[in-house]
Amino acid sequence: MHTAWTTKHKPRTVAEVVGNRVAIGTLKQWLQSWGMGVPKQHAAFLHGPPGVGKTVTVEALASDLAMELIEKNASDYRTKEKITQFAGLASQYRGFFGKERIILLDEMDGVYGNVDRGAIPAITKIIRDARCPIILIANDFWDKKFVSFRDKKKYLIIEFKKPPAGQVLKHLTKICVREGIAFEEEALKFIAQRSEGDVRSAVNDLQALTQGKKQLAYDDVSWLAYRDRKDVIFSVLRLVLYGKTCDTAKQAADLADVDLDMLFEWIYENAPYHFNVPSELKEAMEALAIADLYRARVRRTRHWKLLRYVIDFMTAGVAMARDKSKPSGWVPFRFPQRIRTLSASRPERILKAGIGKKIKGRMHLSVSSAQKDVLPYLKVIFEHNPLMAAGLTCWFNFSEEEVNYIAGGKRRAKEILKAID
Amino acid sequence: MSFEMWAEKYRPKSLNQMVNQKDIVERLESFAKARNVPHCIFAGPPGTGKTTAALCLAHDLYGEAYRENLMELNASDERGINVVRATVKTFARVRTLGEIPFKILILDEADNMTGDAQQALRRTMERYTGTCRFVLIANYSGKIIEPIQSRCAPFRFTYLSKEEQEVHIKYIAEKEKVDLTEDGVNAIYDVCRGDLRRAINSLQAAASLGKPITSETVYAVVGHAHPADVRAMMKIAMDGNFVEARKRLREMILKFGVAGSDLIKQIHRELFRLDIPENWKINLAEIVGDVDFRLVEGADEEVQLSAFLARLTESSAKLKGG
Numbered sequence: 001m002h003t004a005w006t007t008k009h010k011p012r013t014v015a016e017v018v019g020n021r022v023a024i025g026t027l028k029q030w031l032q033s034w035g036m037g038v039p040k041q042h043a044a045f046l047h048g049p050p051g052v053g054k055t056v057t058v059e060a061l062a063s064d065l066a067m068e069l070i071e072k073n074a075s076d077y078r079t080k081e082k083i084t085q086f087a088g089l090a091s092q093y094r095g096f097f098g099k100e101r102i103i104l105l106d107e108m109d110g111v112y113g114n115v116d117r118g119a120i121p122a123i124t125k126i127i128r129d130a131r132c133p134i135i136l137i138a139n140d141f142w143d144k145k146f147v148s149f150r151d152k153k154k155y156l157i158i159e160f161k162k163p164p165a166g167q168v169l170k171h172l173t174k175i176c177v178r179e180g181i182a183f184e185e186e187a188l189k190f191i192a193q194r195s196e197g198d199v200r201s202a203v204n205d206l207q208a209l210t211q212g213k214k215q216l217a218y219d220d221v222s223w224l225a226y227r228d229r230k231d232v233i234f235s236v237l238r239l240v241l242y243g244k245t246c247d248t249a250k251q252a253a254d255l256a257d258v259d260l261d262m263l264f265e266w267i268y269e270n271a272p273y274h275f276n277v278p279s280e281l282k283e284a285m286e287a288l289a290i291a292d293l294y295r296a297r298v299r300r301t302r303h304w305k306l307l308r309y310v311i312d313f314m315t316a317g318v319a320m321a322r323d324k325s326k327p328s329g330w331v332p333f334r335f336p337q338r339i340r341t342l343s344a345s346r347p348e349r350i351l352k353a354g355i356g357k358k359i360k361g362r363m364h365l366s367v368s369s370a371q372k373d374v375l376p377y378l379k380v381i382f383e384h385n386p387l388m389a390a391g392l393t394c395w396f397n398f399s400e401e402e403v404n405y406i407a408g409g410k411r412r413a414k415e416i417l418k419a420i421d
Numbered sequence: 422m423s424f425e426m427w428a429e430k431y432r433p434k435s436l437n438q439m440v441n442q443k444d445i446v447e448r449l450e451s452f453a454k455a456r457n458v459p460h461c462i463f464a465g466p467p468g469t470g471k472t473t474a475a476l477c478l479a480h481d482l483y484g485e486a487y488r489e490n491l492m493e494l495n496a497s498d499e500r501g502i503n504v505v506r507a508t509v510k511t512f513a514r515v516r517t518l519g520e521i522p523f524k525i526l527i528l529d530e531a532d533n534m535t536g537d538a539q540q541a542l543r544r545t546m547e548r549y550t551g552t553c554r555f556v557l558i559a560n561y562s563g564k565i566i567e568p569i570q571s572r573c574a575p576f577r578f579t580y581l582s583k584e585e586q587e588v589h590i591k592y593i594a595e596k597e598k599v600d601l602t603e604d605g606v607n608a609i610y611d612v613c614r615g616d617l618r619r620a621i622n623s624l625q626a627a628a629s630l631g632k633p634i635t636s637e638t639v640y641a642v643v644g645h646a647h648p649a650d651v652r653a654m655m656k657i658a659m660d661g662n663f664v665e666a667r668k669r670l671r672e673m674i675l676k677f678g679v680a681g682s683d684l685i686k687q688i689h690r691e692l693f694r695l696d697i698p699e700n701w702k703i704n705l706a707e708i709v710g711d712v713d714f715r716l717v718e719g720a721d722e723e724v725q726l727s728a729f730l731a732r733l734t735e736s737s738a739k740l741k742g743g
Contacts, residue, residue, distance in 0.1 A: 268724060272664050272731075278738035281663060282731040289715070289728035296719035338671065338723070363429050364472045366497035366530050373467070374426070377622040380642050385629035391424020 005207040006200050009175045014060040017053050018171045018199050019163025024057055027135075030156050031065060034100065034133050041156040043127045043134040045149050047141035048160030051200035054137045057160075058104050068099040073106055080118035083126065091131055101132045108138035111145070124148055127155075162197020165189070171199060172206055176216070183216040190221050213347055220346065232257055233266055234333050240267055240315050241274045242322070249319035253311045260307075264291065264314050265336035271318055273334070275325040287317025351405050358396045375406070382407040382416065390419035428621040431593050436477045441585045441617075442470055445576050449474060453481040456521055460546060460555045462531075462570060464562035465578025468616030474578075475527045475556045482521060490517055490524045496538075497530040505534075505541045513545055513553035524553050531557040532564035539566045546572060580615030589617060590624055599624070600633040608636035612643045651687040655695070658730040659737035666734070667727045674723055681722030685713050688729070701736060708732060 011017045014024055027046070033039045046054045062069035070089060089103060111119050127134050138146065141157070149155050169192040176183045191209070195202035210216050236252045243249035256263045268288050275281040291313035298306045352371055359370035359378075382389040382403070393403055393416060400417065407413040433439045436453065439446050452458045458478065463471040479487045492512045494504070509526065517524050528534075534542070546555055546569070555573070559565055562575060581589075587606055594601035605627070613620040626642045627634045654673075658666035673684065689709050693702055712725045 272667065278661070278663075278731075278735040282728075282735040285728040285731035289712075289720070289725050292724040293715050293718065293720045296715075296721070300719050338675070360495070360498070363426060364476070364493065364529070366495040366533075368497055369467070369530075373618065374428075374622060377626040377642075380626040381629040385631060388424065388625075388629050392426065395425050 004204070005175060005179075006203050009178065009203065011053075011056055011060050012063065014057065014064050017057050017060055019167045019197075020053060020057070020160050023158045023160050024061070026156070026158055027057065028061055028065075031061060031067070031102070031133055038131060041154060042130045043136060043149075043154075044156040044158060045136045045138070045141065045146075046158050046160060047138050049162060049198065050139060051195075051198035051202075052160045052162055053199060054160050055104075055106055058102070058135055058137070062102055066099065068101040069104060070101060071104045071106060080122045083119060083122040089132075091129065103130075103132060103134045105134065105136045108136050108146070109140060109143070120145060120148060163199065164197070165192045165195075168192040168195060168197065168199055168202050172202060175203065175206060176210075179210070181210050181214055181216055184218050186218040187216045187221045190218065215347070215350075217346060233263075236263070237266060237270055237333055240318055241271065243316075243319035246312075246316035246320065249315040250311060252315050260310065261295075262336075264288070264295070264310075265339060266333075267314055267318060269336040269338070270333055273331050274327050275321065276327055277323070277325045280321045280323055280325045283321035284318045287313045287321060291317065348405075351402065355398070355402050355406065358398060358402075362396055378406050379408065383412060386412070386415040386419045389416045393417075393420060426622070427593055427597065427625045428618050431589075431596075431621065432473055433477055434480055436474070436481050439470060439474065439477065440589050441581045442474065442578055445474065445578065448576070449478050450481070453478060456482065458482070458523070458525070458554045460550075460573040461557070461576060462562055462565060462573040463556060463558045463576050463578060464560070466560060466580055466616065468613075468618035468620070469578040469580055470617065471558045471578050472527070472529060474576075475525075475558065478556070479525045479527075482525070483519065490519065490521070491527065492524070493527045493529065495529045496532075496534045505538050505545060509542065509545055510549075513549035516552045523551065525556060526553055527556045527558065529558045530560075532559035532561050536566065539569060543569050543572070581617055582615065583610050586610055586613070586615055586617060586620055590620055593621060593624060594628075594634075597628065599628045602633060602635050604636045605634035605639055608639035611636075612639065651684060652691050652694075654730070655688065655691055655733060658733040659695075661734055661738060663727075663731055663734045666730045667723075670726055670730065671723055681716050681726065682713075684722070684726060685709065685716065688726075689713075697736065697740060705732070705736065 014028070017024060023046075027044060030039065030041065030044055046058070048054055059069060061067075070086075072086065086103075089101070105123065111123075123136075136149070140146075141149075141159075150157075169188055172188045172192055173183075176188065188206075191202055191205050195205065205221075206216075209221055233256065236256045239252040239255070240249050243252075253260065253263065258266070271284045271288065272281060275284050291310045294306050294309040294313065298304060298310065352375070353367060355375060356367035356370040359365060359374050360367050363370065363374060365374065378392065381392065389403075389407065392398075398406070400413070403416055404410055404413045407416060436446050436450050461475075463474060465471055476491075479491045483490045492508075494508065499508070509528075512524065512526060515524075516522065528542075531539075542555075543566070557565060557569070557573065562570060562577075587610065590606060590609060591601065593599075601624070609620050609623055609627075613623060623639060623643055624634070627638045630638055630642070632638060650669075654666050654669040657669065670684075674681070689706065692705055692709060695702065695705075697705075708729060712729050715725050716722060
């Protein structure tokens with residue numbers, strides 16, 4: 001059930017591969033040329049950054065051209081001994097069942113460049129004698145250990161480039177449609193752009209963010225922006241929480257590459273863990289409260305000059321709260337939970353709104369008072385009295401999912417649904 | 422046992438079934454008899470029969486088919502100016518075919534309407550007085566703009582008295598064959614204080630446990646239904662666990678949607694029950710007041726309240742340290 005989408009939605013044919021049309025065309029031509037006898041270049045060397053589709057292309061081409069693909073991974077050719085074990089395979093063009101064969105040496109970056117081990121010379125020897133196409137893949141072609149492959153007469157060198165965000169977006173869209181996920185275009189755009197052409201990581205992100213959900217909103221993904229900048233934000237936090245002078249603490253606001261509100265959230269989330277003397281904790285939280293108050297005033301009056309006080313209190317104000325506080329041991333920095341809670345409870349909020357509407361339809365209330373004044377009692381009833389709950393389910397016309405939510409568990413919900421029949 | 426919400430099942434259909442607000446009911450009955458109704462404002466706290474009175478009035482005016490001449494809107498859900506322009510106008514301007522020449526439009530939670538929407542409403546009310554009468558329902562009539570107030574007959578609803586609430590609760594308990602002890606009746610009044618909707622919901626939830634209803638069951642149910650356990654949160658803060666107290670606060674606000682102003686109200690009440698020196702209480706009250714005012718200024722509820730919690734943590738640490 002839970003297969004990785006990078007496998008599940010892997011391109012089956014080369015037409016589905018994202019980007020790199022020219023590189024793919026060159027490779028395809030070369031593979032087809034083997035049908036007319038062994039060409040001058042016995043091997044192709046594909047290189048490019050991770051996740052741009054090098055391996056996927058080879059697999060899709062093999063399938064399109066109905067060729068047999070023999071894949072070898074780094075562990076298979078660490079040493080000369082291991083490599084000579086599959087030398088025999090390369091000596092024949094047609095495999096056991098008469099299919100033309102391709103030998104793929106993936107993850108070449110993992111091969112020891114060390115001469116003693118003799119891996120690279122062993123591979124070049126196999127290639128020299130090869131009667132079938134051999135494809136090598138690595139990220140960094142310019143690594144010293146690959147120097148013997150730079151001869152363009154013997155090796156077809158093909159570079160794979162990062163596909164543009166637009167093409168990644170198209171791919172993500174296709175996956176969402178197949179998975180039946182309703183999405184905000186902005187959310188996918190964000191993931192696509194952030195991946196910087198690494199399609200695999202984009203697909204992984206998409207899967208992680210939609211885990212167990214059928215919709216994806218921009219709010220669900222926007223916090224990812226901060227994930228990669230941990231290093232920066234962490235050093236900023238250290239300045240604010242442990243700065244000795246006002247100036248060092250205030251520097252933080254300039255160094256942080258997140259906006260001021262987000263920086264506030266980081267400080268507000270983490271400060272309590274770093275002050276263990278109650279009076280200093282109070283000072284720090286009060287400084288944050290004052291910063292927040294000025295923030296509200298800026299919003300309300302549009303007097304942007306007040307912003308400097310926001311910065312003063314959220315940085316220097318917090319730093320100056322410290323006198324004797326010293327957290328025992330190492331305290332890790334935490335991602336602002338408020339932001340996580342907000343986006344995590346989004347599907348729940350949608351569900352609650354639906355329930356509120358149904359209560360409203362029956363009880364002359366607004367949706368919000370239905371949620372506040374009636375739903376809590378329904379929860380009690382649904383948890384304790386399946387019979388009454390069953391009657392109410394019919395009366396309100398709740399869906400199964402809604403019953404699940406109100407009853408607070410599938411087991412109780414099942415009992416209620418059974419009582420209806 | 423019945424399979425509806427009792428608050429709905431036992432909602433009076435006609436004005437003469439209403440148990441409370443005697444003066445108001447009398448005046449409304451005279452409207453029904455005269456077959457003429459002015460625009461009205463029903464103002465008062467929740468669960469006191471405002472919506473019910475409006476529905477009953479319509480019922481007594483038009484008889485069983487009253488739904489055809491009635492429109493119910495809730496301003497909290499549709500408070501934009503466009504709703505007033507479109508929905509209200511379309512309903513208001515079409516003349517009815519019955520003997521009574523006007524229809525009734527109930528606008529619930531009207532105090533949640535934006536100022537612009539109220540202005541638009543005012544013109545609509547004037548223009549279509551002949552074909553439509555408005556009943557505006559609000560918690561606070563003060564939030565309704567003056568020009569609308571002056572066009573409406575005002576009715577002030579008040580909380581039910583202990584006796585009124587008791588009569589109604591006992592009546593429902595009897596009809597539903599629920600074993601309700603005297604002690605349970607008192608407990609329901611203690612937690613609901615004349616908010617009849619809440620009282621009936623509490624009764625039904627307590628009844629769902631399938632045991633005789635005592636004060637214990639009532640408090641258990643209400644405690645369960647209202648997780649905004651401010652007292653527990655304050656205690657955790659005073660025990661020195663600020664991080665956990667803030668987590669509770671966050672849950673109340675984000676997960677249960679408790680409004681910051683409600684939290685402040687409860688904190689203020691609990692404050693005076695704390696086990697701290699009397700003069701500290703008043704110092705803390707000043708701080709609560711400060712937080713309250715900051716919220717009025719638009720500050721963030723959680724940030725402000727957690728600063729207060731930090732102060733509680735500090736106060737109790739001082740107390741323990743002597």
